[in-house]
Amino acid sequence: MGASSSSEQTTVPIEQREAETLAASTGALSTLQKCFSNLADPHSGAIPYDSLQQCFRLSYENPVCEGLAIPVSFPGVLDHVGCCIAELFFVTEKGGVSWIEFVRGYNRCCARKTLSMSVTSLLRVFSVALKKAGLPCNLEFETGDDDCKISGWLMPVDVLMLLWMCWAMSWYSRTREFPREKGKLCLPDVKHIVLSAIESCAEAESGLNVWDCELSGLEVQLPVGKFLTWVLKTVSTLPGCFAEFVYAVLKHSASQEAGLECSTSSAAVTSSTMACSSNLLTPGIAWAVSLTLTGPLSEEISRACFPSDANGINNDLLYRSHLHGRGLNRFWSNVQGYQGPLLVLISATSEDGSANKRNWIVGVLTHQGFENRDLFYGSSGSLYAISPVFHVYPPTGKERNFVYSHLHPTGKVYEVKPKPVGIGFGGTLGNERIYVDEDFSKVTIRHHAADKTYQSGSLFPDQGFLPVEALITEVEIWGLGGRGAKDVQDSYKNREQLFTEQRRKVDLKTFANWEDSPEKMMMDMVSNPNAVRREDR
Known part of the structure; x- marks a missing residue:
């Protein structure tokens, strides 16, 4: 087995040594050795195939989602994930899965490979799970390799279940405890991500109305080639959910005492954790x-x-307009001093040509805090079309007009051309791609042609070429700099508060003498302003 001593390395086959070296490059070799020792049968020296299936099994009881209807067949798809992983990636020999095949199976799932190969691995698991659950699958793979050619298409309901399968994997891998009983799974509303895939992959004449549609009734074919391109462009870390899941399962198995059965279900999730929140930043x-x-x-x-x-x-919510009050000053008092990455969410309402009200959400990711400047600044960032359709627009590298945030000047300084007071992202001064006014009452969205900082694309459906002025319903600022950035901001606020209190204090001893008080001097000037006074030197 892989736990052999260094004196025995000369007898290790080349194939085993290569597999172990690749696993060691990911930092998981010791974990695999412990896991194999716990799961292997003492007599055969291999992991029973049934035990390996149980390890990777995703089993939930009555998944729930507040925003979308869950297909009746979805729990069955999750139930077959474990056997699909064992079947596709771990070769079974006589007596079970040997050490070398166990390491090779891990490498097939978690070793470094191209993003397209990672997507292929994920789709292979999903397609086999669909077939085992008795559902139609329109994907075909030329070979059993991750670098094979894929043909066919996905339906919107397939994309929905694929996303939820990845969510379940991520939830499993991030949960600290693995109870033996079935857990309750609360699924997020991912309609905006599914609509993004449909809008990017479907034919132009599909006639999709993203403002009012039900995913369950959509009969739109999404060619798998275009779907792969959409994943690479929009949700590039989605395939990583599968690799994280496999590693988390094996790591958990390695931490168990020898002889104990591996957990057969994922963690229980309380409904309160995923309860519907009034924040814009939903799960x-x-x-x-x-x-x-x-x-x-x-x-x-x-x-x-x-x-x-x-x-x-x-604790990461720095500002919320309904909570802290609207306006640039209220906003500034809550974000000033925070020097970490920020996520800005803006919810607004606009009207189309037929006077129909449209609600949408846009977002901005900045890699630094806000500064009071009359010019653009920033090192990097991204724009997001979030609802009703999700898209991401990273930097183009042509310009660096990432963030603009300017308050009223403190002094009475005359400016021939006063700079705009508000916050903006992209574009140029006066022609920002996203601009929020001083009162936080209106947001202006301009066409991407005016912006060379962020990639092109609409920030909400049917945006058009003309600037769109919409009424703001909510603004949220979330800090993504961790505890360190928040501690620095708290220290900054405490220091500013101390300075303010010191400035407010009046030294009464200075004005104890009436002859030296400013009040007496003012009264003397009023009583006889023409009197000649000599300055004491």
Whole structure:
């Protein structure tokens, strides 16, 4: 087995050594050794196939979703995920899965590979799960390799179930405890992500009305080639949910005592954790944004998707217009001093040509805090069309007009051409792609032709070429800099409060003598303003 001593390395087959080296490059070799020791049968020296299936099994009792209807067949799809992973990636020999095939199976799931190959692995698991659940599958794979050619198409309900399967995997891998009984799964509303896939992959003449449609009744074919392109462009970290899930399962199995059965279900989820929130940043929106990010930023925004406690994410809410009050000054008093990445969410209402009211949400991710400047600044960022259709527009690299935030000048300085007072993103001064006025009552959205900082695309459906002025219903600012950035801001606020209190204090000893008081001097000037006075030197 892989736990052999260094003196025995000369007898290790080349194939085993190569597999172990690849697993070691991911930092998981010791975890795999412990996991294999716990799961392997002492007599055969291999992991029984049934035990491996049980390890990867996703089993939930009556999944619920407040925003969308759950297909009746979806729980059955989840029930077959475990056997699909074992069947597709782990080769069974006589007596079970040997050590070398166990390591190879892990490498097929979690080793570094191209993003397109990762998407293929995910689709292979999903397609086999559909077939085992008795559902139609329109995907065909030329070979059993991750680098094979795929043909066919997906239906909107297939995309919905694929997203929810990835969500269930992510929830499983992020939960600290793995109870043996079936857990309750609360699914997020991902309609905006499904509509994004439909809008990007469906034929132009599909006639989809994104403002008013039901996913369950949509009969639109999404070619798998276009779907792969959409995943790579819009939700590039979605395939990572599968690799994280496999590693989390094996890591949990490695932490169990030898002889104990692996958990057969994922963690129980209380409905209070995923309860509907009045915040704009719902679990579905937070997850969509996290799928476009990597590293610490993705982890921070994921706290809104998978919070450790019900109120933990609220500590990252820096400003909410209904809570802290509207206006640039109220906004500034809550975000000033925060020097970490920020997520800005703006909910607004506009009218179309038929005077129909349309509600939509746009977002901005900045990689630094706000500054009071009369010019654009910033190092990087992204624009988001969030609802009703999700899209991401990263930087183009042509210009660096990422953020503009300007307050009224403190002094009475005359300006021939006063700079706009408000906050903006992209574009140029006076022609920002997104601009929020001083009162936080209106937001102006301009066509991407005026913006060379962020990639082109509509921020809401049917945007058109002319600027759109909409009424703001809510503005939220979320800090993504972690506890460190929040501690620095708290220190800044405490220091500013101390300075303010010191400035308010009056030294009464200075004005104890009436002859030296400013009041007496003013009264003397009023009584006889023409009197000649000599300045004491």
